[in-house]
Amino acid sequence: MKSIDLEGLMPHMSTINASGADRPVVRVKELSERDRRRLLMHFLALDDSDRLLRFGTVLPDELITRYVQKLDFSRDTVFGVYDDNLRLLGVGHLAFTARETSTVLHNATLKARIAEFGVSVSANARGMGIGSRLFERAAIRCRNEDVDTLYMHCLSSNQTMIHIAAKAGMKIHREYGEADAYLKLQPASPGTMLAEAMEEQFATFDYGFKANTKAALKWWNRLPGRKGK
Numbered sequence: 001m002k003s004i005d006l007e008g009l010m011p012h013m014s015t016i017n018a019s020g021a022d023r024p025v026v027r028v029k030e031l032s033e034r035d036r037r038r039l040l041m042h043f044l045a046l047d048d049s050d051r052l053l054r055f056g057t058v059l060p061d062e063l064i065t066r067y068v069q070k071l072d073f074s075r076d077t078v079f080g081v082y083d084d085n086l087r088l089l090g091v092g093h094l095a096f097t098a099r100e101t102s103t104v105l106h107n108a109t110l111k112a113r114i115a116e117f118g119v120s121v122s123a124n125a126r127g128m129g130i131g132s133r134l135f136e137r138a139a140i141r142c143r144n145e146d147v148d149t150l151y152m153h154c155l156s157s158n159q160t161m162i163h164i165a166a167k168a169g170m171k172i173h174r175e176y177g178e179a180d181a182y183l184k185l186q187p188a189s190p191g192t193m194l195a196e197a198m199e200e201q202f203a204t205f206d207y208g209f210k211a212n213t214k215a216a217l218k219w220w221n222r223l224p225g226r227k228g229k
Helices: 033-044 048-055 061-069 130-144 159-167 190-221
Strands: 077-082 088-098 113-121 149-155 171-175 178-185
Touching (some): 033 061, 033 077, 048 149, 077 130, 088 130, 113 159, 130 149, 149 159, 159 178
Parallel strands (some): 113 149
Antiparallel strands (some): 077 088, 149 178
């Protein structure tokens, strides 16, 4: 089983992709109750194929609405990536559960809890590394929460999730058209604690800047003589 050290991945947020071309900086922010409406808008905007990949089935709008309404931000952790208009481009859901509840992983760790990760990325935001960044942030949170086993379950056809899992060194098991993957994480350290705090601070500042810019543009466009421009 491969153990991965993500300690050095978080604070720098590289703006250069593998080919050397410029790439937008991806800031991952922890979401809360105030973000529930935008979460719903993000999931409802997913088409049938993306809903199948995210939830394992094509959920109708009613069930997606129920899923968002039942999200417990005090129990689970939800991360998001916003665009300049404060629309969620990507969402990562990190659900913590007791080890004994998992038939797949109850013997994989001695820790009391494991974590399951699910991710969705809007169609217009593919290829920006958003899914990988959400995964990295989830892995750091697991380490800081004393969870050493991060689990993903998806359809075998979900090449994006399989790629994220393989890139992270997760052990992947495929059966009956589905895939289970899990990753053993190293313990927390002062570096991981600092990395997560810095990333959240950067993401919060980025969100505030985008919100203030959006509000200023809205005010500007309402000025006399600006109508229709």
